[in-house]
Amino acid sequence: MPDRQFKIPPLEWIRAFEAAARCGSFTAAAAETGLTQSAISQRIGQLEKRLGTTLFYRRARSIELTIEGEAWLPHVRTALNSLRDSSEALFGAGSRQLTLSASQSIIGLWLLPRLRRLQGVAAGQLTIQSMVLGAHEAALDDVIRIRYGAGDWPHDHKMQLFTEQVAPLAAPKLIERRGPWTDWPRIACSGPRPGWSTWASRFGIPTTPVPQLRFDTFLSALDAARSGMGVLLGSLPLCSEDIKARRLVRLSDDVLAHSDSYWVIAGSDAIARAQWYELAKALA
Template identity: 60%
Template structure:
Protein backbone atom coordinates (compact mmCIF):
# COMPACT_ATOMS: atom_id res chain seq x y z
CA UNK A 1 0.00 0.00 0.00
CA UNK A 2 2.89 2.35 0.79
CA UNK A 3 4.34 1.92 -2.70
CA UNK A 4 1.01 2.79 -4.34
CA UNK A 5 1.46 6.41 -3.26
CA UNK A 6 4.37 6.74 -5.67
CA UNK A 7 2.91 4.81 -8.61
CA UNK A 8 1.35 6.68 -11.51
CA UNK A 9 2.15 10.19 -10.33
CA UNK A 10 0.70 12.45 -13.04
CA UNK A 11 3.47 14.10 -15.03
CA UNK A 12 1.68 17.46 -15.03
CA UNK A 13 1.81 17.52 -11.21
CA UNK A 14 5.57 16.95 -11.21
CA UNK A 15 6.02 19.45 -14.04
CA UNK A 16 4.14 22.07 -11.99
CA UNK A 17 6.39 21.40 -9.00
CA UNK A 18 9.60 21.67 -11.05
CA UNK A 19 8.55 24.90 -12.76
CA UNK A 20 7.43 26.54 -9.52
CA UNK A 21 10.59 25.44 -7.68
CA UNK A 22 12.85 26.68 -10.47
CA UNK A 23 11.10 30.02 -11.01
CA UNK A 24 10.24 30.61 -7.35
CA UNK A 25 6.66 31.51 -8.18
CA UNK A 26 3.36 29.78 -8.92
CA UNK A 27 2.52 32.65 -11.26
CA UNK A 28 5.74 32.31 -13.25
CA UNK A 29 5.27 28.55 -13.41
CA UNK A 30 1.77 29.08 -14.79
CA UNK A 31 3.05 31.43 -17.49
CA UNK A 32 5.76 28.98 -18.47
CA UNK A 33 3.49 25.94 -18.68
CA UNK A 34 0.52 27.73 -20.24
CA UNK A 35 -2.03 27.13 -17.47
CA UNK A 36 -3.53 29.29 -14.75
CA UNK A 37 -1.91 30.05 -11.40
CA UNK A 38 -4.83 28.26 -9.76
CA UNK A 39 -4.13 25.12 -11.81
CA UNK A 40 -0.48 25.13 -10.72
CA UNK A 41 -1.50 25.49 -7.08
CA UNK A 42 -4.05 22.68 -7.35
CA UNK A 43 -1.58 20.31 -9.02
CA UNK A 44 1.05 20.90 -6.37
CA UNK A 45 -1.56 20.44 -3.60
CA UNK A 46 -2.53 17.08 -5.08
CA UNK A 47 1.12 16.09 -5.47
CA UNK A 48 1.86 16.94 -1.83
CA UNK A 49 -1.14 14.91 -0.65
CA UNK A 50 -0.09 11.96 -2.78
CA UNK A 51 3.49 12.11 -1.48
CA UNK A 52 2.39 12.75 2.08
CA UNK A 53 4.67 15.75 2.58
CA UNK A 54 4.84 19.50 2.02
CA UNK A 55 7.10 20.59 -0.84
CA UNK A 56 6.64 24.35 -0.42
CA UNK A 57 6.33 26.82 2.41
CA UNK A 58 3.56 29.16 1.30
CA UNK A 59 3.92 32.75 2.48
CA UNK A 60 1.82 35.83 1.77
CA UNK A 61 3.60 36.90 -1.40
CA UNK A 62 6.21 34.22 -1.96
CA UNK A 63 6.96 30.54 -1.80
CA UNK A 64 10.01 28.63 -0.59
CA UNK A 65 10.99 25.00 -0.87
CA UNK A 66 10.83 22.82 2.20
CA UNK A 67 13.77 20.56 3.01
CA UNK A 68 11.90 17.70 1.33
CA UNK A 69 11.17 19.81 -1.76
CA UNK A 70 14.75 21.04 -2.02
CA UNK A 71 16.04 17.47 -1.74
CA UNK A 72 13.68 16.11 -4.39
CA UNK A 73 14.12 18.91 -6.94
CA UNK A 74 17.50 17.87 -8.45
CA UNK A 75 16.19 14.31 -8.93
CA UNK A 76 13.13 15.63 -10.75
CA UNK A 77 15.24 17.91 -12.95
CA UNK A 78 17.63 15.08 -13.80
CA UNK A 79 14.69 12.88 -14.77
CA UNK A 80 13.19 15.59 -16.99
CA UNK A 81 16.54 16.21 -18.69
CA UNK A 82 17.01 12.49 -19.30
CA UNK A 83 13.51 12.30 -20.77
CA UNK A 84 14.18 15.29 -23.01
CA UNK A 85 17.49 13.92 -24.26
CA UNK A 86 16.14 10.44 -24.94
CA UNK A 87 13.13 11.88 -26.78
CA UNK A 88 15.39 14.09 -28.86
CA UNK A 89 17.73 11.22 -29.60
CA UNK A 90 14.99 8.81 -30.64
CA UNK A 91 12.42 11.06 -32.26
CA UNK A 92 14.07 14.43 -32.88
CA UNK A 93 13.99 15.55 -36.47
CA UNK A 94 17.38 15.92 -38.08
CA UNK A 95 18.16 19.41 -39.35
CA UNK A 96 18.36 19.52 -43.12
CA UNK A 97 21.03 22.21 -43.02
CA UNK A 98 23.80 22.73 -40.48
CA UNK A 99 25.96 25.83 -40.16
CA UNK A 100 29.35 25.65 -38.47
CA UNK A 101 31.09 28.88 -37.48
CA UNK A 102 34.82 28.62 -36.81
CA UNK A 103 38.10 30.43 -37.33
CA UNK A 104 39.85 30.06 -40.67
CA UNK A 105 42.55 28.04 -38.91
CA UNK A 106 40.10 25.48 -37.56
CA UNK A 107 38.27 25.24 -40.88
CA UNK A 108 41.49 24.68 -42.86
CA UNK A 109 43.44 22.56 -40.39
CA UNK A 110 40.78 20.59 -38.49
CA UNK A 111 37.47 20.51 -40.36
CA UNK A 112 38.64 20.09 -43.96
CA UNK A 113 40.66 16.91 -43.24
CA UNK A 114 37.43 15.46 -41.78
CA UNK A 115 35.05 16.94 -44.33
CA UNK A 116 34.40 13.74 -46.30
CA UNK A 117 33.17 11.95 -43.19
CA UNK A 118 31.10 14.96 -42.15
CA UNK A 119 29.28 15.28 -45.44
CA UNK A 120 28.71 11.53 -45.63
CA UNK A 121 27.57 10.89 -42.06
CA UNK A 122 25.71 14.02 -40.96
CA UNK A 123 22.89 13.72 -43.48
CA UNK A 124 22.46 17.45 -43.97
CA UNK A 125 23.64 20.29 -46.15
CA UNK A 126 26.73 21.71 -44.46
CA UNK A 127 27.61 25.41 -44.45
CA UNK A 128 30.98 26.56 -43.10
CA UNK A 129 31.20 30.16 -41.95
CA UNK A 130 34.49 31.85 -41.10
CA UNK A 131 34.23 33.49 -37.70
CA UNK A 132 34.89 37.23 -37.60
CA UNK A 133 35.78 38.55 -34.16
CA UNK A 134 33.50 41.39 -33.15
CA UNK A 135 32.99 42.94 -29.76
CA UNK A 136 29.61 42.08 -28.34
CA UNK A 137 28.68 39.77 -31.21
CA UNK A 138 25.39 38.04 -30.46
CA UNK A 139 25.23 34.30 -30.07
CA UNK A 140 23.34 32.58 -32.89
CA UNK A 141 21.20 29.74 -31.58
CA UNK A 142 20.91 28.13 -35.01
CA UNK A 143 24.68 27.95 -35.56
CA UNK A 144 27.15 25.31 -34.39
CA UNK A 145 30.20 27.17 -33.11
CA UNK A 146 33.82 26.25 -32.51
CA UNK A 147 35.45 28.64 -30.06
CA UNK A 148 38.68 28.81 -28.08
CA UNK A 149 38.35 28.96 -24.32
CA UNK A 150 37.94 27.05 -21.06
CA UNK A 151 34.52 25.58 -21.84
CA UNK A 152 32.39 27.86 -19.63
CA UNK A 153 29.69 28.60 -22.21
CA UNK A 154 26.02 28.05 -21.17
CA UNK A 155 24.94 25.82 -24.06
CA UNK A 156 23.11 22.51 -24.34
CA UNK A 157 25.93 20.71 -26.12
CA UNK A 158 29.67 21.29 -25.70
CA UNK A 159 32.83 19.23 -25.95
CA UNK A 160 36.54 20.06 -26.37
CA UNK A 161 37.98 19.00 -29.73
CA UNK A 162 41.36 18.12 -28.24
CA UNK A 163 43.71 18.75 -25.32
CA UNK A 164 45.85 21.75 -26.22
CA UNK A 165 49.60 21.17 -26.27
CA UNK A 166 52.07 23.79 -27.50
CA UNK A 167 55.67 23.42 -28.66
CA UNK A 168 58.10 25.18 -31.04
CA UNK A 169 58.26 23.82 -34.59
CA UNK A 170 60.25 24.78 -37.69
CA UNK A 171 60.90 23.72 -41.27
CA UNK A 172 63.65 21.08 -41.65
CA UNK A 173 65.71 23.37 -43.92
CA UNK A 174 65.66 26.17 -41.35
CA UNK A 175 66.69 23.83 -38.54
CA UNK A 176 69.60 22.55 -40.62
CA UNK A 177 70.93 26.09 -41.02
CA UNK A 178 71.79 26.55 -37.32
CA UNK A 179 73.41 24.50 -34.58
CA UNK A 180 70.97 25.80 -31.96
CA UNK A 181 67.30 26.47 -32.72
CA UNK A 182 67.24 29.21 -30.06
CA UNK A 183 69.31 31.38 -32.41
CA UNK A 184 66.78 31.12 -35.26
CA UNK A 185 64.18 33.80 -36.12
CA UNK A 186 60.90 33.45 -34.27
CA UNK A 187 57.30 33.86 -35.39
CA UNK A 188 54.74 35.36 -33.01
CA UNK A 189 51.01 34.72 -32.98
CA UNK A 190 48.35 37.00 -31.52
CA UNK A 191 45.60 35.39 -29.50
CA UNK A 192 44.84 33.53 -26.28
CA UNK A 193 47.51 30.81 -26.49
CA UNK A 194 50.69 31.11 -24.41
CA UNK A 195 53.43 32.94 -26.34
CA UNK A 196 57.19 33.15 -26.34
CA UNK A 197 57.34 35.01 -23.01
CA UNK A 198 55.42 32.22 -21.29
CA UNK A 199 57.59 29.62 -22.99
CA UNK A 200 60.78 31.35 -21.84
CA UNK A 201 59.48 31.69 -18.28
CA UNK A 202 58.51 28.02 -18.11
CA UNK A 203 61.59 26.50 -19.71
CA UNK A 204 64.28 29.09 -18.97
CA UNK A 205 65.16 29.80 -22.60
CA UNK A 206 66.25 33.29 -23.72
CA UNK A 207 63.51 35.75 -24.68
CA UNK A 208 65.56 36.78 -27.70
CA UNK A 209 65.68 36.99 -30.61
CA UNK A 210 62.42 38.95 -30.62
CA UNK A 211 59.94 37.78 -33.27
CA UNK A 212 60.28 39.69 -36.52
CA UNK A 213 56.98 38.32 -37.85
CA UNK A 214 53.58 38.39 -36.12
CA UNK A 215 50.30 36.94 -37.42
CA UNK A 216 46.71 37.13 -36.22
CA UNK A 217 45.69 33.67 -37.49
CA UNK A 218 47.33 30.37 -36.74
CA UNK A 219 46.93 29.08 -40.30
CA UNK A 220 48.97 32.04 -41.66
CA UNK A 221 51.65 31.67 -38.99
CA UNK A 222 51.87 27.96 -39.76
CA UNK A 223 52.32 28.67 -43.47
CA UNK A 224 55.17 31.06 -42.65
CA UNK A 225 56.85 28.42 -40.48
CA UNK A 226 56.39 25.84 -43.22
CA UNK A 227 58.08 28.21 -45.66
CA UNK A 228 61.11 28.52 -43.36
CA UNK A 229 60.59 32.06 -42.08
CA UNK A 230 61.08 31.19 -38.41
CA UNK A 231 60.30 29.00 -35.42
CA UNK A 232 56.64 28.97 -34.42
CA UNK A 233 55.23 28.17 -31.00
CA UNK A 234 52.50 25.97 -32.39
CA UNK A 235 49.45 23.99 -31.35
CA UNK A 236 50.62 20.40 -31.83
CA UNK A 237 47.13 19.00 -32.61
CA UNK A 238 46.61 21.62 -35.32
CA UNK A 239 49.96 21.02 -37.00
CA UNK A 240 49.88 17.22 -36.64
CA UNK A 241 49.56 16.78 -40.40
CA UNK A 242 52.67 18.86 -41.11
CA UNK A 243 54.62 17.01 -38.42
CA UNK A 244 53.55 13.61 -39.73
CA UNK A 245 54.45 14.61 -43.29
CA UNK A 246 57.86 16.01 -42.33
CA UNK A 247 57.04 19.55 -43.48
CA UNK A 248 57.67 20.73 -39.91
CA UNK A 249 59.75 19.31 -37.09
CA UNK A 250 59.62 19.80 -33.35
CA UNK A 251 62.81 21.57 -32.34
CA UNK A 252 62.86 20.10 -28.80
CA UNK A 253 61.02 17.61 -26.63
CA UNK A 254 59.64 20.19 -24.19
CA UNK A 255 56.05 21.39 -24.51
CA UNK A 256 53.45 23.53 -22.78
CA UNK A 257 50.03 22.26 -21.77
CA UNK A 258 47.15 24.74 -21.79
CA UNK A 259 43.85 24.61 -19.90
CA UNK A 260 42.09 26.22 -22.85
CA UNK A 261 41.30 24.57 -26.16
CA UNK A 262 38.85 24.68 -29.06
CA UNK A 263 35.33 23.64 -28.06
CA UNK A 264 32.47 22.44 -30.23
CA UNK A 265 29.30 24.23 -29.06
CA UNK A 266 25.64 23.99 -30.06
CA UNK A 267 22.14 24.75 -28.83
CA UNK A 268 19.13 22.46 -29.19
CA UNK A 269 17.97 24.67 -32.05
CA UNK A 270 21.18 24.21 -34.03
CA UNK A 271 21.41 20.44 -34.23
CA UNK A 272 19.53 17.26 -33.36
CA UNK A 273 20.93 14.89 -30.77
CA UNK A 274 21.80 12.29 -33.40
CA UNK A 275 23.62 14.85 -35.52
CA UNK A 276 25.48 16.16 -32.46
CA UNK A 277 26.65 12.64 -31.64
CA UNK A 278 28.02 12.23 -35.15
CA UNK A 279 29.66 15.67 -35.11
CA UNK A 280 31.30 14.90 -31.79
CA UNK A 281 32.59 11.53 -32.98
CA UNK A 282 34.05 12.86 -36.22
CA UNK A 283 35.45 16.18 -35.02
CA UNK A 284 37.04 14.72 -31.88
CA UNK A 285 38.84 12.03 -33.87
CA UNK A 286 42.56 12.95 -33.58
CA UNK A 287 43.37 11.11 -36.80
CA UNK A 288 41.23 12.12 -39.81
CA UNK A 289 39.97 9.13 -41.73
CA UNK A 290 38.64 10.44 -45.01
CA UNK A 291 35.57 8.57 -46.15
CA UNK A 292 35.80 6.04 -43.31
Protein backbone atom coordinates in the same frame (compact mmCIF):
# COMPACT_ATOMS: atom_id res chain seq x y z
CA MET B 1 -13.31 4.14 -1.92
CA PRO B 2 -11.72 7.44 -3.08
CA ASP B 3 -8.90 7.33 -5.62
CA ARG B 4 -5.73 8.35 -3.78
CA GLN B 5 -3.41 7.94 -6.77
CA PHE B 6 -1.05 10.90 -7.15
CA LYS B 7 -1.88 13.02 -10.18
CA ILE B 8 1.14 14.00 -12.25
CA PRO B 9 1.19 17.77 -12.92
CA PRO B 10 0.86 18.94 -16.53
CA LEU B 11 4.09 18.81 -18.53
CA GLU B 12 4.03 22.53 -19.33
CA TRP B 13 4.11 23.33 -15.60
CA ILE B 14 7.09 21.03 -15.09
CA ARG B 15 8.94 22.52 -18.07
CA ALA B 16 8.40 26.00 -16.69
CA PHE B 17 9.89 24.90 -13.36
CA GLU B 18 12.97 23.34 -15.01
CA ALA B 19 13.57 26.37 -17.23
CA ALA B 20 13.28 28.81 -14.32
CA ALA B 21 15.62 26.73 -12.15
CA ARG B 22 18.20 26.50 -14.94
CA CYS B 23 17.97 30.14 -16.07
CA GLY B 24 17.82 31.60 -12.58
CA SER B 25 14.82 33.84 -13.19
CA PHE B 26 11.25 33.75 -14.46
CA THR B 27 12.08 36.43 -17.03
CA ALA B 28 14.96 34.43 -18.55
CA ALA B 29 12.84 31.26 -18.55
CA ALA B 30 10.10 33.16 -20.38
CA ALA B 31 12.55 34.34 -23.05
CA GLU B 32 13.84 30.81 -23.58
CA THR B 33 10.43 29.16 -23.81
CA GLY B 34 8.70 31.90 -25.80
CA LEU B 35 6.20 32.63 -23.02
CA THR B 36 5.59 35.74 -20.98
CA GLN B 37 7.03 36.21 -17.52
CA SER B 38 3.54 36.16 -16.04
CA ALA B 39 2.79 32.86 -17.80
CA ILE B 40 5.91 31.26 -16.29
CA SER B 41 5.03 32.61 -12.86
CA GLN B 42 1.45 31.39 -13.16
CA ARG B 43 2.46 27.88 -14.22
CA ILE B 44 4.95 27.54 -11.39
CA GLY B 45 2.36 28.83 -8.94
CA GLN B 46 -0.12 26.21 -10.16
CA LEU B 47 2.58 23.55 -9.88
CA GLU B 48 3.36 24.53 -6.30
CA LYS B 49 -0.34 24.43 -5.44
CA ARG B 50 -0.69 20.94 -6.95
CA LEU B 51 2.41 19.66 -5.12
CA GLY B 52 1.50 21.40 -1.90
CA THR B 53 4.93 22.95 -1.43
CA THR B 54 6.97 26.01 -2.35
CA LEU B 55 9.61 25.41 -5.01
CA PHE B 56 11.15 28.89 -5.21
CA TYR B 57 11.87 31.72 -2.84
CA ARG B 58 10.81 34.90 -4.65
CA ARG B 59 13.12 37.83 -4.04
CA ALA B 60 13.01 41.38 -5.40
CA ARG B 61 15.19 40.67 -8.44
CA SER B 62 15.95 36.98 -8.25
CA ILE B 63 14.62 33.55 -7.36
CA GLU B 64 16.17 30.74 -5.36
CA LEU B 65 15.22 27.09 -5.13
CA THR B 66 13.85 25.85 -1.83
CA ILE B 67 15.11 22.60 -0.33
CA GLU B 68 12.14 20.82 -1.91
CA GLY B 69 12.86 22.43 -5.27
CA GLU B 70 16.52 21.41 -5.16
CA ALA B 71 15.58 17.84 -4.24
CA TRP B 72 13.05 17.52 -7.07
CA LEU B 73 15.07 19.24 -9.85
CA PRO B 74 17.45 16.36 -10.75
CA HIS B 75 14.50 13.97 -11.06
CA VAL B 76 12.71 16.43 -13.34
CA ARG B 77 15.78 16.81 -15.55
CA THR B 78 16.26 13.05 -15.78
CA ALA B 79 12.62 12.57 -16.77
CA LEU B 80 12.67 15.35 -19.38
CA ASN B 81 15.94 14.06 -20.88
CA SER B 82 14.53 10.56 -21.05
CA LEU B 83 11.39 11.83 -22.76
CA ARG B 84 13.42 13.85 -25.28
CA ASP B 85 15.83 11.00 -26.01
CA SER B 86 13.08 8.44 -26.55
CA SER B 87 11.18 10.86 -28.79
CA GLU B 88 14.29 11.46 -30.90
CA ALA B 89 15.04 7.75 -31.12
CA LEU B 90 11.52 6.80 -32.18
CA PHE B 91 10.34 9.76 -34.23
CA GLY B 92 13.25 12.06 -34.99
CA ALA B 93 15.39 11.61 -38.05
CA GLY B 94 17.78 14.34 -36.93
CA SER B 95 18.38 17.68 -38.52
CA ARG B 96 19.32 17.69 -42.18
CA GLN B 97 20.82 21.16 -41.80
CA LEU B 98 23.70 21.63 -39.39
CA THR B 99 25.60 24.88 -38.84
CA LEU B 100 29.09 24.98 -37.34
CA SER B 101 30.83 28.16 -36.22
CA ALA B 102 34.61 28.15 -35.75
CA SER B 103 37.76 30.20 -36.28
CA GLN B 104 39.51 30.11 -39.64
CA SER B 105 42.30 28.07 -38.07
CA ILE B 106 39.97 25.33 -36.86
CA ILE B 107 38.07 25.34 -40.16
CA GLY B 108 41.24 24.94 -42.20
CA LEU B 109 43.23 22.62 -39.93
CA TRP B 110 40.54 20.48 -38.27
CA LEU B 111 37.20 20.64 -40.06
CA LEU B 112 38.25 20.50 -43.71
CA PRO B 113 40.26 17.25 -43.30
CA ARG B 114 37.09 15.72 -41.76
CA LEU B 115 34.60 17.30 -44.14
CA ARG B 116 33.27 14.09 -45.70
CA ARG B 117 32.51 12.59 -42.31
CA LEU B 118 30.82 15.81 -41.21
CA GLN B 119 28.62 15.82 -44.30
CA GLY B 120 27.53 12.31 -43.40
CA VAL B 121 26.38 13.50 -39.98
CA ALA B 122 24.26 16.26 -41.49
CA ALA B 123 22.79 13.96 -44.15
CA GLY B 124 21.86 17.16 -45.93
CA GLN B 125 23.17 20.73 -45.85
CA LEU B 126 26.23 21.55 -43.78
CA THR B 127 27.01 25.23 -43.20
CA ILE B 128 30.37 26.31 -41.79
CA GLN B 129 30.62 29.88 -40.53
CA SER B 130 33.83 31.76 -39.77
CA MET B 131 33.87 33.16 -36.26
CA VAL B 132 34.59 36.89 -36.16
CA LEU B 133 37.81 37.62 -34.29
CA GLY B 134 37.05 38.29 -30.65
CA ALA B 135 33.50 36.91 -30.82
CA HIS B 136 33.85 34.35 -28.05
CA GLU B 137 30.22 34.41 -26.98
CA ALA B 138 28.34 31.14 -27.31
CA ALA B 139 24.60 31.66 -27.53
CA LEU B 140 22.20 28.80 -26.91
CA ASP B 141 20.70 28.67 -30.39
CA ASP B 142 20.71 26.40 -33.44
CA VAL B 143 24.45 26.76 -34.13
CA ILE B 144 27.15 24.26 -33.13
CA ARG B 145 30.18 26.25 -31.99
CA ILE B 146 33.85 25.47 -31.56
CA ARG B 147 35.37 27.80 -28.99
CA TYR B 148 38.65 28.06 -27.12
CA GLY B 149 38.42 27.99 -23.36
CA ALA B 150 38.05 25.88 -20.23
CA GLY B 151 34.79 24.20 -21.27
CA ASP B 152 32.62 26.02 -18.73
CA TRP B 153 29.79 26.94 -21.12
CA PRO B 154 26.20 26.11 -20.01
CA HIS B 155 25.39 24.03 -23.10
CA ASP B 156 23.68 20.64 -23.22
CA HIS B 157 26.42 19.12 -25.39
CA LYS B 158 30.15 19.68 -24.82
CA MET B 159 33.25 17.87 -26.06
CA GLN B 160 36.92 18.81 -25.89
CA LEU B 161 38.57 18.41 -29.30
CA PHE B 162 42.04 17.75 -27.92
CA THR B 163 44.44 18.51 -25.09
CA GLU B 164 46.38 21.63 -26.04
CA GLN B 165 50.18 21.36 -26.28
CA VAL B 166 52.56 23.82 -27.91
CA ALA B 167 56.17 23.45 -29.05
CA PRO B 168 58.60 25.34 -31.33
CA LEU B 169 58.25 24.44 -35.02
CA ALA B 170 60.13 25.54 -38.13
CA ALA B 171 60.30 24.76 -41.83
CA PRO B 172 63.19 22.57 -43.08
CA LYS B 173 64.68 25.51 -45.02
CA LEU B 174 65.06 27.47 -41.79
CA ILE B 175 66.82 24.54 -40.12
CA GLU B 176 69.66 24.92 -42.63
CA ARG B 177 70.79 27.96 -40.65
CA ARG B 178 73.80 27.56 -38.40
CA GLY B 179 73.66 28.03 -34.66
CA PRO B 180 71.03 27.20 -32.03
CA TRP B 181 67.38 27.55 -33.02
CA THR B 182 66.82 29.93 -30.12
CA ASP B 183 68.76 32.55 -32.13
CA TRP B 184 66.54 32.23 -35.22
CA PRO B 185 63.72 34.68 -36.08
CA ARG B 186 60.49 34.10 -34.15
CA ILE B 187 56.88 34.37 -35.19
CA ALA B 188 54.27 35.53 -32.69
CA CYS B 189 50.52 34.99 -32.75
CA SER B 190 47.94 36.91 -30.75
CA GLY B 191 45.45 34.81 -28.84
CA PRO B 192 44.92 32.69 -25.76
CA ARG B 193 47.79 30.23 -26.24
CA PRO B 194 51.05 30.61 -24.29
CA GLY B 195 53.54 32.81 -26.13
CA TRP B 196 57.29 33.22 -26.32
CA SER B 197 57.61 34.93 -22.92
CA THR B 198 55.89 31.98 -21.26
CA TRP B 199 58.10 29.50 -23.12
CA ALA B 200 61.27 31.42 -22.21
CA SER B 201 60.28 31.54 -18.55
CA ARG B 202 59.34 27.87 -18.43
CA PHE B 203 62.35 26.41 -20.24
CA GLY B 204 65.05 29.01 -19.60
CA ILE B 205 65.77 30.23 -23.13
CA PRO B 206 66.60 33.88 -23.96
CA THR B 207 63.68 36.26 -24.41
CA THR B 208 65.35 37.57 -27.56
CA PRO B 209 65.19 37.83 -30.50
CA VAL B 210 61.88 39.66 -30.20
CA PRO B 211 59.42 38.45 -32.88
CA GLN B 212 59.38 40.75 -35.90
CA LEU B 213 56.31 39.03 -37.34
CA ARG B 214 53.04 38.99 -35.39
CA PHE B 215 49.69 37.65 -36.68
CA ASP B 216 46.17 37.80 -35.32
CA THR B 217 45.25 34.30 -36.52
CA PHE B 218 47.09 31.04 -35.99
CA LEU B 219 46.49 30.01 -39.61
CA SER B 220 48.38 33.06 -40.93
CA ALA B 221 51.23 32.51 -38.49
CA LEU B 222 51.40 28.87 -39.57
CA ASP B 223 51.66 29.85 -43.24
CA ALA B 224 54.58 32.14 -42.39
CA ALA B 225 56.32 29.32 -40.52
CA ARG B 226 55.78 26.94 -43.45
CA SER B 227 57.48 29.41 -45.77
CA GLY B 228 60.55 29.56 -43.51
CA MET B 229 59.97 33.06 -42.09
CA GLY B 230 60.67 32.06 -38.51
CA VAL B 231 60.07 29.71 -35.56
CA LEU B 232 56.48 29.35 -34.41
CA LEU B 233 55.16 28.12 -31.08
CA GLY B 234 52.61 25.84 -32.70
CA SER B 235 49.71 23.77 -31.41
CA LEU B 236 50.91 20.19 -31.84
CA PRO B 237 47.42 18.74 -32.44
CA LEU B 238 46.63 21.35 -35.11
CA CYS B 239 50.07 20.97 -36.74
CA SER B 240 50.21 17.17 -36.70
CA GLU B 241 49.73 16.83 -40.48
CA ASP B 242 52.44 19.43 -41.16
CA ILE B 243 54.82 17.55 -38.89
CA LYS B 244 54.03 14.19 -40.51
CA ALA B 245 54.54 15.67 -43.98
CA ARG B 246 57.81 17.33 -42.88
CA ARG B 247 56.53 20.77 -43.81
CA LEU B 248 57.42 21.65 -40.22
CA VAL B 249 59.94 20.12 -37.84
CA ARG B 250 59.86 20.10 -34.05
CA LEU B 251 62.90 21.88 -32.63
CA SER B 252 62.61 20.69 -29.04
CA ASP B 253 61.36 17.68 -27.12
CA ASP B 254 59.95 20.06 -24.53
CA VAL B 255 56.18 20.58 -24.58
CA LEU B 256 54.19 23.36 -22.97
CA ALA B 257 50.76 22.10 -21.94
CA HIS B 258 47.85 24.51 -21.63
CA SER B 259 44.72 24.10 -19.52
CA ASP B 260 42.44 25.64 -22.16
CA SER B 261 41.68 24.06 -25.49
CA TYR B 262 39.07 23.92 -28.25
CA TRP B 263 35.60 22.70 -27.27
CA VAL B 264 32.62 21.77 -29.41
CA ILE B 265 29.48 23.09 -27.73
CA ALA B 266 25.81 23.01 -28.71
CA GLY B 267 22.37 23.49 -27.22
CA SER B 268 19.54 21.00 -27.62
CA ASP B 269 18.06 23.11 -30.44
CA ALA B 270 21.23 22.84 -32.54
CA ILE B 271 21.50 19.06 -32.83
CA ALA B 272 19.69 15.91 -31.73
CA ARG B 273 21.41 13.78 -29.11
CA ALA B 274 21.92 10.85 -31.49
CA GLN B 275 23.44 13.19 -34.09
CA TRP B 276 25.70 14.67 -31.43
CA TYR B 277 27.28 11.28 -30.83
CA GLU B 278 27.88 10.92 -34.57
CA LEU B 279 29.34 14.41 -34.73
CA ALA B 280 31.70 13.65 -31.85
CA LYS B 281 33.02 10.61 -33.74
CA ALA B 282 33.39 12.59 -36.97
CA LEU B 283 35.41 15.30 -35.23
CA ALA B 284 37.75 12.90 -33.39
